[in-house]
Amino acid sequence: MYNYTDRIVVFADILGFKNIVFSSISDYKNLQKIEKALKLIQQTAEELKTYKSEELDTEVCFFTDSFVLS
Numbered sequence: 001m002y003n004y005t006d007r008i009v010v011f012a013d014i015l016g017f018k019n020i021v022f023s024s025i026s027d028y029k030n031l032q033k034i035e036k037a038l039k040l041i042q043q044t045a046e047e048l049k050t051y052k053s054e055e056l057d058t059e060v061c062f063f064t065d066s067f068v069l070s
Helices: 017-023 028-051
Strands: 010-013 060-063 066-069
Touching: 017 028, 028 060, 028 066
Parallel strands: none
Antiparallel strands: 010 066, 060 066
16 A cells, blocks of 8 residues: 655746747747756755755656656
């Protein structure tokens, strides 16, 4: 039998990411937006890891332009 726990789950997705990636081929500003967004996600993940503790039992999962925090 599985042992489940109650959790609050946050799902974040960058809307329009695919279109921004395609348009970055001809628009350098969009490439800069992508770099900024990905760096922000990476920084957020690093900060969340520092807050991880047994009390919080925080998990973070990243994939493409989305992340899940539980």
